[in-house]
Amino acid sequence: MQTLFINIKELLQTRDNPPAFVSGKEMSELPSISEAYLLIDGDKIVDYGPMVELPQLSEVRTIDLTGQMVLPSWCDSHTHIVFAGNRESEFVDRIKGLSYQEIAEKGGGILNSAKKLQATSEDELYNQSKVRLEEVIKLGTGAVEIKTGYGLTKDAELKMLRVIKRLKENYDLPIKATFLGAHAVPAEYKDNKQGYLDMLIEEVLPVIAEEQLAEYIDIFCEQGYFDLADTELILKAGTKYGLTPKIHVNQFNAIGGVGMGVKYKALSVDHLEVITDQDLQDLKGQKTMPVALPTCSYFLGIPYTPARQMIDNGLPLALATDYNPGSTPSGNMNFVVSTACIKMKMTPEEAINAATINGAYAMGLEKEVGTITKGKLANLIITKPIPSYGMLPYAFGSNLIDQVYLKGKGL
Numbered sequence: 001m002q003t004l005f006i007n008i009k010e011l012l013q014t015r016d017n018p019p020a021f022v023s024g025k026e027m028s029e030l031p032s033i034s035e036a037y038l039l040i041d042g043d044k045i046v047d048y049g050p051m052v053e054l055p056q057l058s059e060v061r062t063i064d065l066t067g068q069m070v071l072p073s074w075c076d077s078h079t080h081i082v083f084a085g086n087r088e089s090e091f092v093d094r095i096k097g098l099s100y101q102e103i104a105e106k107g108g109g110i111l112n113s114a115k116k117l118q119a120t121s122e123d124e125l126y127n128q129s130k131v132r133l134e135e136v137i138k139l140g141t142g143a144v145e146i147k148t149g150y151g152l153t154k155d156a157e158l159k160m161l162r163v164i165k166r167l168k169e170n171y172d173l174p175i176k177a178t179f180l181g182a183h184a185v186p187a188e189y190k191d192n193k194q195g196y197l198d199m200l201i202e203e204v205l206p207v208i209a210e211e212q213l214a215e216y217i218d219i220f221c222e223q224g225y226f227d228l229a230d231t232e233l234i235l236k237a238g239t240k241y242g243l244t245p246k247i248h249v250n251q252f253n254a255i256g257g258v259g260m261g262v263k264y265k266a267l268s269v270d271h272l273e274v275i276t277d278q279d280l281q282d283l284k285g286q287k288t289m290p291v292a293l294p295t296c297s298y299f300l301g302i303p304y305t306p307a308r309q310m311i312d313n314g315l316p317l318a319l320a321t322d323y324n325p326g327s328t329p330s331g332n333m334n335f336v337v338s339t340a341c342i343k344m345k346m347t348p349e350e351a352i353n354a355a356t357i358n359g360a361y362a363m364g365l366e367k368e369v370g371t372i373t374k375g376k377l378a379n380l381i382i383t384k385p386i387p388s389y390g391m392l393p394y395a396f397g398s399n400l401i402d403q404v405y406l407k408g409k410g411l
């Protein structure tokens with residue numbers, strides 16, 4: 001049965017022949033159709049256009065969306081949704097003056113989450129994670145990437161990957177899995193970082209490849225975590241096993257990881273709260289998508305990724321949540337889009353492009369989601385009645401979503 005949406009006030013991000021992503025000035029163009037219709041059949045978009053060109057259709061379920069807008073679902077290309085418990089006590093420590101790095105040095109941070117996750121069964125981890133996934137779906141996310149990195153042992157990393165696999169099987173949105181074993185050096189390897197990396201490469205990567213548990217490989221390239229040589233080692237090893245790099249880089253310090261990511265054809269380089277001229281040059285004209293995580297900056301009170309400088313230099317940019325228990329305990333892409341406009345001076349058009357078409361590219365999903373295009377998945381956001389799409393970032397904190405669709409099904 002086909003579903004026909006009629007009288008859509010504005011249908012956003014309509015592209016007949018979408019590019020893989022948009023960069024620089026192109027980011028300020030958000031193609032749309034006013035007073036539009038949209039036809040979906042099964043799980044796909046099959047037609048759209050202005051109401052005046054609506055074809056004669058029989059036996060369709062018709063839904064009148066007078067006053068409401070439709071856009072492709074958010075594409076959240078960077079999350080750590082699979083985790084155990086929370087870290088609200090560290091949040092209070094930070095309120096009282098400790099820094100994120102000081103908390104990590106005291107054994108808190110990622111190691112704290114790893115301890116909790118190691119002690120949590122796979123079923124319990126799945127149950128906790130699915131609650132978060134269902135929450136972000138309701139908030140308009142229609143494609144998501146999920147990382148490991150809170151296991152930090154062979155068994156616990158594989159447990160995380162198996163949970164992601166179960167989420168993939170049970171939910172109607174594309175999910176990509178990223179192996180982030182090199183997220184922090186676990187306490188047992190405190191004085192033997194190389195031993196930990198060797199274990200990841202020799203014992204975990206072969207299982208991941210054999211069981212096809214991940215598409216991407218990631219590493220936290222940062223002072224006090226993993227250096228440039230570690231990054232090169234992990235990216236090379238991941239590539240050998242068929243995993244594409246996507247790295248955490250330049251969150252606190254620029255140590256050359258952006259160039260390293262580009263060298264190993266990373267699909268994305270994420271965080272970029274600090275960025276050098278060399279990094280900008282390294283990214284220019286490449287296929288590596290820079291990804292900003294503004295709600296991480298918001299939560300930690302660290303600098304925002306200099307989006308204006310990047311876009312004005314002709315670069316593309318994607319936006320993602322970074323949903324995790326330490327630096328961003330929120331998976332709300334609407335708030336990400338708002339924060340990008342408010343704090344990073346992105347225009348609504350740039351932010352919506354960054355959170356849809358560019359986010360899809362940063363997960364290798366540009367053929368399936370991210371634009372309103374015939375043949376793409378009908379993963380959609382239907383807004384409440386709004387006067388213009390500028391309301392979406394403007395009315396931060398308000399939920400302007402009336403309904404979401406995944407694979408053509410209204411939830």
Ligand code: NIG
Pocket residue numbers: 109110113220248251296322324325326327328
């Ligand atoms: O992307 N920066 C590294 N990893 C996560 C946060 C990890 C944590 O604090 O649990 C991030 O922000």
Ligand code: FE
Pocket residue numbers: 078079080248322324
């Ligand atoms: Fe992250």
